[in-house]
Amino acid sequence: MRFERAAWWFVAPALLVIGVFFFLPVFAALLMSLTDFDIYALADLRNLRFVGLGNYVSLLQTPLFWQAFGNTLYFVVVGVPLSIGVSLGTALLLHSRLARFKAFFRTALFAPVVTTLVAVAVIWRYLFNTRYGLLNYALGSVGIQPIDWLGDPHWAMPAIIVFAVWKNFGYNMIILLAGLQSIPEELYEAARIDGASIWRQFRYVTLPMLAPILLMVSILTIAGYFQLFAEPYVMTQGGPLQSTVSVLYLMYEEGFKWWNLGSASAVAFVLFLVIFAITALQLRYTRQRAWT
């Protein structure tokens, strides 16, 4: 009994913080998304009305919401495979027995992950500059005309994707490298004795052994990429022509610029449901494949 009381002293502070400042707000967000909580309710709670699913219905009828959703989806669908591809490629290079100065390369490739997103976004904004940016200068030296990276609605999202891949690939690279190191060397030896080429070793030994980690990495990366916010906030402010407004950017503007807090909560919940559904689908799909 005395023992149990001591145990509670250990967990109570953390549980209290998480309960009050996370679980309670999440639950409140669900309730708020069913109200018309706005600047008038902020001033006086008597102005608050229950609107049922009204916020969700009007959201689904707002073109900007669909635009933000489409932009975010674009960022995820192109950015995640690209990001994991670069992570896997660099992890394979670092894992290679032929690689030298491994510790240095590992640190160098990982460095962008620990840097401050806002600060490196500021750097990249200048690298993407149409006239003086080094990216266009480099492309110009191979004969490519200058691209208005952040000013052209067609190029702004690709530019943000390039930046995001640079910033994030190191994280998954380290996780995949740990996965590669845990594959028993005997499997490769057996494959070599059977005369398997490098490519077939990768296809029939590395990839299957890495599959569980690749699944985990892709779930986490997809969830993370859906939370796109600071990149457009700093680099494009959602523009040009709202081509980089993300779901969270919309939530931020709805909630903390226009003070439509009910509607902002609905945006946040839609985002959560989308992430949740995709995670569940991924888990189910792989489980089914594993059984057959």
Add this chain to the structure above:
Amino acid sequence: MKRKLAAPLVNGLLLAAAVITLFPLFWMASTSLMAPGESSTFPPPLFPNRATFGNYRELFAHAGLGRYLANSVLLATVATIVSLVFNVSAGYAFAKLRFAGRERIFRLLLGALVIPGQVAMVPLFLLLKHLGLVNTYGGVIVPAMASIFGIFLVRQYALSIPNELLEAARIDGASEFRIFRLIVVPVLKPIIVTLAVFTLLGTWNDFMWPLIVLTDKDLYTLPVALATLSREHVQDDEMMMAGSVVTILPVLLVFLSLQRYYLQGLMGGSVKG
């Protein structure tokens, strides 16, 4: 023949990847030392004509960068220390102490990991407004005082503490807090350092929440201040790069000096989980 080419290919690709990865950081450092307007010439210069610390002086003297730096140091340090105390004790309890509902609560916490933090932000803002914490240091720190991820990380590590060690201390009459302080904390030291680095970098780099909760310029953290400055000073590349250096350098140094713990935590935790 094939083998002869393989080694230069692997190392060449690694070198190219490292150059591309580090180049923006090098360019930032180099441009921060250029005279105002120097980088906006064609072709874009890689090195300053004559290196100067003028941009840094300007930022600290007139843009209040010293204040933002102090805010960031204070907030990241306090949030890290408090959350370490809370997360480590809770993680240990979930691994080694018995109490009613332990497994149920832990499963609930794990399940909640799929909820993006931003879902909580709107009501959290109202809650903190009600508590008078909006636009204070407390508003930034309070939600960061404990994290599910931190508890999970510590718990996984603490599971390996042998029960006999704890039982022996109990038989000797040591209180649970004494056992925690004298036996558990030393054993958990590697994971504590790992979590400390994770939390420190996380709070230092955090942007969206401080942006929402802080309105008074004097309280801004470096990322929030830099984002605001960069909207006001779009043309001042060199000064913005100096601001970026001041923002990035501290975390980069922390990472470089403690990277063994950071990378091990990342590799160990992920493979087990």
